[in-house]
Amino acid sequence: MINPILQTTGLSKRFITNEIFEGIDISINDGKSLAIIGGSGQGKSVLLKCIVGLIKPDSGEIFYEGSLLRGKHKQKFMNSFGIVFQGAALFDSLPIWENISFKFKYSKSHSAKERRQLAAEKLDLVGLPRSSLDLYPSELSGGMQKRVGIARAIATKPKNLFFDEPTAGLDPIMANTISTLIREVIQELGSTAITISHDLNSIRKIADDVALLHKGRIEWNGPIKAFEKSTNTNIKEFISPDST
Amino acid sequence: MILRWFFQIGTLFFNFFFSVGNLVVFIAKILTSGFIPPFYLKEVTTQLYKIGYTSLPVVGLTAFFTGGALALQIFEGGSRFNAESVVPSIVAIGMIRELGPVLGGLMVAGRVSAAMAAEIGTMKVTEQLDALTTLSTDPIKYLVFPRIIASIVSLPILVLVGNTIGVMGGLFVGVTRLNFNSNSYLLNTIEYLTFDDFLSSLIKATIFGFIIGVMGCYNGFFSNRGAEGVGRATTAAVVSSSILILASNYFLTELLFKP
Ligand SMILES: Nc1ncnc2c1ncn2[C@@H]1O[C@H](COP(=O)(O)OP(=O)(O)OP(=O)(O)O)[C@@H](O)[C@H]1O
Ligand SMILES: [Mg+2]
Numbered sequence: 001m002i003n004p005i006l007q008t009t010g011l012s013k014r015f016i017t018n019e020i021f022e023g024i025d026i027s028i029n030d031g032k033s034l035a036i037i038g039g040s041g042q043g044k045s046v047l048l049k050c051i052v053g054l055i056k057p058d059s060g061e062i063f064y065e066g067s068l069l070r071g072k073h074k075q076k077f078m079n080s081f082g083i084v085f086q087g088a089a090l091f092d093s094l095p096i097w098e099n100i101s102f103k104f105k106y107s108k109s110h111s112a113k114e115r116r117q118l119a120a121e122k123l124d125l126v127g128l129p130r131s132s133l134d135l136y137p138s139e140l141s142g143g144m145q146k147r148v149g150i151a152r153a154i155a156t157k158p159k160n161l162f163f164d165e166p167t168a169g170l171d172p173i174m175a176n177t178i179s180t181l182i183r184e185v186i187q188e189l190g191s192t193a194i195t196i197s198h199d200l201n202s203i204r205k206i207a208d209d210v211a212l213l214h215k216g217r218i219e220w221n222g223p224i225k226a227f228e229k230s231t232n233t234n235i236k237e238f239i240s241p242d243s244t
Numbered sequence: 245m246i247l248r249w250f251f252q253i254g255t256l257f258f259n260f261f262f263s264v265g266n267l268v269v270f271i272a273k274i275l276t277s278g279f280i281p282p283f284y285l286k287e288v289t290t291q292l293y294k295i296g297y298t299s300l301p302v303v304g305l306t307a308f309f310t311g312g313a314l315a316l317q318i319f320e321g322g323s324r325f326n327a328e329s330v331v332p333s334i335v336a337i338g339m340i341r342e343l344g345p346v347l348g349g350l351m352v353a354g355r356v357s358a359a360m361a362a363e364i365g366t367m368k369v370t371e372q373l374d375a376l377t378t379l380s381t382d383p384i385k386y387l388v389f390p391r392i393i394a395s396i397v398s399l400p401i402l403v404l405v406g407n408t409i410g411v412m413g414g415l416f417v418g419v420t421r422l423n424f425n426s427n428s429y430l431l432n433t434i435e436y437l438t439f440d441d442f443l444s445s446l447i448k449a450t451i452f453g454f455i456i457g458v459m460g461c462y463n464g465f466f467s468n469r470g471a472e473g474v475g476r477a478t479t480a481a482v483v484s485s486s487i488l489i490l491a492s493n494y495f496l497t498e499l500l501f502k503p
Contacts, residue, residue, distance in 0.1 A: 087371055089372050090375075091376075092367075092370075106284065
């Protein structure tokens, strides 16, 4: 165990003149689950994409297992995680089962039959009927697509998991099911997780630690217990919007 | 006022060179990443079907009517100095050296580069390109390279088929409307054709295929966010590939021209 397993120092990003965030320091310990919260448009998705290497930050560094992410080490990191995007980002041109097992599609390790079997098992896990295996993403509802997205992210049993608003747009019962599912998956795989969320119930279920992104900075971060008792006005507003 | 003009012209130039630079980098990336494994052969066959096979009707119809119209025009022109008999060979030469590749290229540009830009652009704005990257799949290798290979391979074949159908269009009109004998029309066609005619046709088609693939993928890949961005990328793909086809056609003709 190397702690912290994932760490950013001084991460900054701007799009031309639009500064998104500056000097972001986040660290997360092995096997822990961190929730990042913050208002809409505060840059949470951009921050997550910087961490997973999809967007190049303007400055700042990212460390994984104690060393700087670059070269071979970055390759290793890129193979170590599963991610669920805010809009699910399923491949339109492929049926659900190929979406879920995509990572193995071009590797010799799995035959088509094995990949289908794997997809079926993951579908069970996220609570979708096996009859959806041969459907295409456009034939599923938004919530179902999200669940397929989760199934795809966990198909490789990754060591690290990232979720961008996994419960947004779901009904409360489904949101609760998904939160429970995420917690179970994290525990079962012993994964380290970062979840972006607006959903307090979900955060209570999933997170060990919480970080609040506000106006381009990490305004608050700490364990979930302290979060609930925090006197920070933005957090209080987040927990009970009417009381302020 | 004048300063603003200068500024605008400056921005225009800057944007132009920025795009050209971007495009060069993009092509370099395709060439460097495309030839190292893994290869997505199945993607190439899918694209061959999509780009090549499904374009056959469009290219065939265009060629047939163009060949027919060409026969009428050349007959009309030729009759002014009693040279109606040149119709078969001029139709064939005009079709094979010039109109076959250019019209075929333009038709396929309209169909295919637009479709590529729309597909890849949509994948970009819906984060599917990001998802590919996180699943250890390079979008350039997986999406772009197979499309470009498929359009480079498809275009010469399409043009060859188009050329043949175009000549047949000329033959049809020649026989039904201009009282040519079909045997002598065909003999006349073949007699004056050279290997160079076919070669120049195929060289043009190959290069047009490259242009179509690159412009379609490039515009999709760098489309802006949202549906509007994808719409603009689609238009840009068609316009830029058409213009590049017409411009490069001139220079290729110049290059392949032997006085
Ligand atoms: N590729 C991009 N180019 C330019 N601006 C961008 C880009 N991606 C994001 N932005 C801008 O960055 C800001 C933050 O976007 P982001 O998607 O990270 O917000 P968010 O915190 O995830 O919001 P939400 O909760 O609504 O998902 C927005 O103002 C957005 O317009
Ligand atoms: Mg977001």
